Amino acid sequence: MDAYLIAIAIISGIYLLLALGLNLQFGLTGLINFGHVGFFCVGAYTSAILSTNGVPVALSLLAAALVGMLAAWPLGVISIRLREDYFAIASLGFSEIVRLVATSEGWLTNGVQGIAGIPRIFSSVTGQSQAIAMLASVTVCCVLAILAMRRIVRSPFGRMIEAIRDNEEAVKSLGKDPAGFKMQVLLLGSMLAGLSGALYAHYIGYISPDQFIPFITFQIWMAIIMGGVGRISGTVAGVIILMLFLEGSRFLRDLAPFIPEVAMASIRLGAIGLALMLFTIYRPQGLMGDYTKR
Template sequence: MEAYLIAIGIFAGIYLLLALGLNLQFGMTGLINFGHVGFFCIGAYTSALLATNGVPVALSLAAGGFAAMLAAWPLGVVSIRLREDYFAIASLGFSEIVRLVVTSEGWLTKGVQGIPGIPRIFPGVSSQMQSMLMFGLVMVLCLLAILAMRRIVKSPFGRMIEAIRDNEEAVRSLGKEPAGFKMQVLLLGSLLAGVAGGLYAHYIGYISPDQFIPFITFQIWMAIIMGGVGRISGTVAGVIILMTFLEGSRFLRDVAPFIPEVAMASIRLGVIGLALMLFTIYRPQGLMGDYTKR
């Protein structure tokens, strides 16, 4: 049971890094990114490929984050000035292109066979100690990311991106160009997604293209919506709620053993979707949102 809880904590931390990056982009800047999983994928594959070829794991993780941030730059150059809904479509297309590339370029990524034997972050220790150290590392990175987000929110840069979120035309009328600020936010959020991808790859030990589907982005969107868009505390709360539903729904079969295992996966998705609908109807501002507003 302890190992199971530690594993959940590690996945929750990885999801929290993803959610913090997306909350910075959408919650604080209004940048609708439907392709967040693409940067997650880039970070995972970059770190995995480097580590399996002898590069130290610490450098591989850093390279994964940098590669995701670097990949966000051309996307931003091409589409950052588009209207929000058009950028959302462009980002979704980008993530699918990334997945198709890692699927088809087998000479580099081994295609659908995936990359096995990815080195652990802490070699030479027992499996239980590996998990505990991994949990500690993920929690430290999450804490650093939260502190960085708090600093950004309270800085002039944070106030500017919030102004862009609230009224981009007003910001432009003051002589400021929103595109430059949006680009910086896109890069920072992608950096967090890339680091999360590297952590995921080294923890799982095996990655393949079907692990990086758009549903991952949808889950992260669920977390920030349920927790409270634009709030760091809401991001944390949203990830906790999401993991509770994802893991708690695994035990539905104990309550209803007559349901076939094949059908249980669909029912789990239905339960999670129902939770999102209820939050949208009764708490549209999220769990940690302003309770004076409806």
């Protein structure tokens, strides 16, 4: 049981890094990114390729964060000035292009076979101690990301991106360039996604293109919506709620053993979708949102 709880905590921390990046982009800036999993994929493959070719894991993690950030630059250059809905479509297309590249460029990514034997972060430690060390590493990354987010929110930069979210036309009338600030936010959020992808790769030990589908992005969207858009505490709460639904729904099988496994998978997704609809109807501001507003 302890191993199971540690595994859930590690995955929750990885999802939290993803959600913090998306909350920075959408919650604070209003940038609708439906392709967040693309940067998650870039980070995972960057760290996996480097580490399996002898690069130290610490450097591979750093490279994954940087490459994830750099991968966002061409998307931003092409699409950042588009209207929100058009940017959302462009970002979704970007994530699918990344997945297709990972599938087709076998010389680099090993194609559909994926990359196996990815080194653990603490390869000298074995057993449950390794899992605890991994959890500690993910926790440190999450704490540093939260502290950085708090610093951003309280800074002039944070107030500017919130103003862009609330009224972009008013910001333009003051002579500011919203596109430049959006680009910076896109890069920072993608850097967190790249780092989370690298941590995921080193924890799982194997990655393939099928692990980086758009559903991952929409799970993260569900987390920030249920927790409270634009709030760091809401991001943390939303990830916890999401994991409770994802893992708790696994035990539905015990309550209804007569339902086939295939059907139960659909029921799990339906339960999660129902929870999101109920939050949207009764708590549209999220669990940690402003209780004076609906």
